[in-house]
Amino acid sequence: MVERKPFYSADDIRHLEYQHSRPGEAPFLRGPFTQMYRHKPWTIRQYTGFANAEASNAAFKQTLAEGGQGLSVAFDLATHLGFDSDHPAAQADVARTGVAIDSVEDMKRLFAGIDLSRVSVSMTMNGAVLPIMAAFIVAGEESGVAREQLRGTIQNDILKEFMVRNTYIFAPKPSLRICADVVDYLSHALPNFNSMSISGYHFQEAGAEPALELALTLANARAYLDAISARGLDLDHFCHRLSFFFGVGMNFFDEIAKLRAARLLWCEEVEHRGARSDRAKRMKMHCQTSGWSLTAQEPHNNLIRTTIEAMAGVFGGTQSLHTNAYDEALSLPTEHSARLARNTQLILQQETGICDVADPWGGSYMMESLTQQMADKVRDYLRQIDAMGGILAALESGWVSEQIHGQALRAQSRIDNGQRPIIGVNRFVSDDEARPPVRAIDADEVLHQQRQRLQRLKETRDTSRVEAALADLTTAAASPTANLLAFTIEAIRARATLGECTQALLKQMRRHQADAHYLAGRYGLERRQDTQWRSVRREVDAYHQLLGRAPRALLVKLGLDGHDRGVRLVASGLKDAGFDVDISALFSTPEQVQRMLDSAPYDALGISLLSGAHLPLVEQLLNTLGPQSCDRLGVFVGGIIPDQDIPALTAMGVDAVFPPGSSMEAIIRKLITVLADKRSALGFKSVSYR
Numbered sequence: 170m171v172e173r174k175p176f177y178s179a180d181d182i183r184h185l186e187y188q189h190s191r192p193g194e195a196p197f198l199r200g201p202f203t204q205m206y207r208h209k210p211w212t213i214r215q216y217t218g219f220a221n222a223e224a225s226n227a228a229f230k231q232t233l234a235e236g237g238q239g240l241s242v243a244f245d246l247a248t249h250l251g252f253d254s255d256h257p258a259a260q261a262d263v264a265r266t267g268v269a270i271d272s273v274e275d276m277k278r279l280f281a282g283i284d285l286s287r288v289s290v291s292m293t294m295n296g297a298v299l300p301i302m303a304a305f306i307v308a309g310e311e312s313g314v315a316r317e318q319l320r321g322t323i324q325n326d327i328l329k330e331f332m333v334r335n336t337y338i339f340a341p342k343p344s345l346r347i348c349a350d351v352v353d354y355l356s357h358a359l360p361n362f363n364s365m366s367i368s369g370y371h372f373q374e375a376g377a378e379p380a381l382e383l384a385l386t387l388a389n390a391r392a393y394l395d396a397i398s399a400r401g402l403d404l405d406h407f408c409h410r411l412s413f414f415f416g417v418g419m420n421f422f423d424e425i426a427k428l429r430a431a432r433l434l435w436c437e438e439v440e441h442r443g444a445r446s447d448r449a450k451r452m453k454m455h456c457q458t459s460g461w462s463l464t465a466q467e468p469h470n471n472l473i474r475t476t477i478e479a480m481a482g483v484f485g486g487t488q489s490l491h492t493n494a495y496d497e498a499l500s501l502p503t504e505h506s507a508r509l510a511r512n513t514q515l516i517l518q519q520e521t522g523i524c525d526v527a528d529p530w531g532g533s534y535m536m537e538s539l540t541q542q543m544a545d546k547v548r549d550y551l552r553q554i555d556a557m558g559g560i561l562a563a564l565e566s567g568w569v570s571e572q573i574h575g576q577a578l579r580a581q582s583r584i585d586n587g588q589r590p591i592i593g594v595n596r597f598v599s600d601d602e603a604r605p606p607v608r609a610i611d612a613d614e615v616l617h618q619q620r621q622r623l624q625r626l627k628e629t630r631d632t633s634r635v636e637a638a639l640a641d642l643t644t645a646a647a648s649p650t651a652n653l654l655a656f657t658i659e660a661i662r663a664r665a666t667l668g669e670c671t672q673a674l675l676k677q678m679r680r681h682q683a684d685a686h687y688l689a690g691r692y693g694l695e696r697r698q699d700t701q702w703r704s705v706r707r708e709v710d711a712y713h714q715l716l717g718r719a720p721r722a723l724l725v726k727l728g729l730d731g732h733d734r735g736v737r738l739v740a741s742g743l744k745d746a747g748f749d750v751d752i753s754a755l756f757s758t759p760e761q762v763q764r765m766l767d768s769a770p771y772d773a774l775g776i777s778l779l780s781g782a783h784l785p786l787v788e789q790l791l792n793t794l795g796p797q798s799c800d801r802l803g804v805f806v807g808g809i810i811p812d813q814d815i816p817a818l819t820a821m822g823v824d825a826v827f828p829p830g831s832s833m834e835a836i837i838r839k840l841i842t843v844l845a846d847k848r849s850a851l852g853f854k855s856v857s858y859r
């Protein structure tokens with residue numbers, strides 16, 4: 170958090186350079202446009218996508234009919250990672266966290282009846298950016314929309330995938346080339362399409378505080394500018410189509426200051442690089458309220474949290490906004506929760522008068538001062554990154570991960586020791602366990618349908634044309650000057666699938682796999698004075714005495730789920746409590762987990778799943794391990810698990826389920842109790858370990 174004073178006065182801002190600047194004027198600290206929301210309010214753009222193209226198309230139409238002003242597509246994990254729905258590695262993950270798209274035919278179904286010359290479309294796609302962007306362009310073309318008329322944004326921000334979001338396919342270097350190819354191609358062929366959405370949101374979700382979020386976003390943006398400029402493209406030709414994306418959490422003042430500082434620093438950066446036009450220097454941004462800040466406990470409280478965060482986004486001057494649904498920590502939004510989330514924005518836009526004045530916090534002693542402090546803090550981070558040799562070097566050295574994870578650990582320890590209040594979680598906890606109904610997706614049905622569609626597509630297309638186009642794509646991947654988006658468009662137009670295009674590229678570029686890490690020592694250090702924590706540590710010590718060694722846990726991520734904030738936190742907490750802990754790489758298969766379990770005497774197996782695929786993935790894993798494993802091992806599942814799925818997990822052999830918001834003490838105590846019970850059940854002497 171940026172340092173606060175009890176009150177601010179004119180003395181705090183007298184020395185500030187930009188205090189007399191205006192909205193719509195460089196350095197744009199006060200907003201990218203003079204009239205801001207008076208001329209055009211921010212775009213209500215809700216991130217949506219689930220099941221198949223038809224279901225998501227219906228949701229888009231409903232969004233637009235009920236006040237949504239733009240579209241934003243959430244793809245499923247199989248699509249993100251370049252797998253067709255019939256790929257063996259993707260089976261459990263198809264259709265769950267977003268819509269399954271395998272071909273241009275699916276893309277056409279996704280936008281059927283929606284006029285792409287009138288509605289702007291954002292697509293959150295990074296790993297499989299080539300086939301998805303190509304399918305969108307061909308879908309537009311085949312529905313009669315000229316390329317210049319297509320408006321929207323492709324996320325195309327691969328660097329943060331290696332740092333946090335984890336839906337990369339290729340290694341950083343070839344991935345950067347793909348990013349630059351997309352920017353280059355779109356800047357010429359789709360002049361109204363934003364070719365990147367350089368994202369901070371995911372850093373915040375992974376644990377970064379606002380200043381670190383902004384610093385990493387700008388550091389990545391610099392790397393993109395370097396890569397694109399190296400091709401000889403002029404900043405004034407492409408910069409105005411680089412867009413930004415930030416998270417907005419509960420730290421109200423800092424979040425507003427962050428968005429103001431972001432515009433200032435971006436303007437300085439591109440000016441310094443020689444940009445001349447205002448439109449190149451003016452940062453435009455999308456914001457999303459924080460998913461992490463929402464709780465599974467008393468979910469209706471989340472409506473209030475989201476409203477406050479949305480206001481910070483708007484006071485910060487965002488151009489586009491997604492407000493999360495209140496059932497975020499339980500499942501994907503239902504129609505009802507999505508409607509309330511959208512209405513939150515409509516009420517702000519239409520009932521409050523908030524749109525009347527540009528930058529209403531401008532001139533506040535406190536806000537101007539905080540904005541300056543935020544900018545200074547971010548500049549410090551950027552200097553550190555420069556000193557390491559740039560963001561790629563900082564990433565490789567582990568610094569980025571350590572910074573983010575360190576801040577996540579600190580936040581968690583402050584929640585667990587009660588210093589950071591979360592109403593309904595660590596304060597004023599309610600006994601009322603009533604949970605709202607959640608959205609259920611029939612993923613098996615979509616899987617079946619997608620497989621049939623793929624088969625039909627392959628039967629009806631001109632195979633030799635597809636093969637030739639894919640061979641050309643492979644050849645282009647070997648030639649640094651070829652534009653890979655241009656070649657992918659040809660393949661997609663010939664009805665090659667997303668998976669086939671990815672395979673064609675993989676012939677030249679390997680699939681990238683990163684190791685998993687966690688930090689030891691930090692969590693325990695934060696909590697060393699805390700009696701609750703000391704008592705949990707004593708319980709682990711006693712159990713250690715009983716076993717004659719430290720209890721040992723293996724924590725794993727299964728399927729295609731890349732969310733690793735939770736698993737890394739639990740690994741750190743268990744380690745500092747006295748466990749021996751190993752953590753699997755992302756995307757582990759049941760066979761890999763079995764091999765790890767065979768390699769050391771583990772007592773506990775923790776499975777982290779936030780992708781909705783917990784039922785099939787846990788079942789597959791436990792079937793592979795066999796029933797004796799569950800007699801010996803404590804099996805635990807953590808993540809976004811709807812209540813109604815808990816009995817099925819228990820029946821499979823899972824000993825306990827930990828939803829979001831579970832405290833470290835609760836997790837550790839439960840582990841020790843279960844492990845001790847299993848030991849006694851196996852005939853070991855039952856000794857009190859407390």
Ligand code: MLC
Nearest residue numbers: 202205208209212241291293322363412453454455488489
């Ligand atoms: C807007 N305009 C104005 C104006 N306001 N002109 C004058 N005065 C004003 N006050 C003009 C703009 O210049 C632009 O024209 C046009 O109106 C449209 O406005 P915009 O501000 O560009 O809005 P929009 O089209 O909505 O674009 C917003 C954006 C864009 C630039 C931020 O990149 C975007 O929509 N991003 C959304 C990204 C997103 O949804 N991401 C989801 C991530 S979810 P012109 O001619 O200049 O274009 C995720 C979660 C996960 O990532 O899965 O992990």
Ligand code: 5AD
Nearest residue numbers: 216217218219243266267460493497
């Ligand atoms: N539909 C709606 N919201 C989604 N989110 C992720 N997937 C979807 C989806 N399919 C939201 C959640 C999450 C953030 C990354 O985006 O809020 O925290």
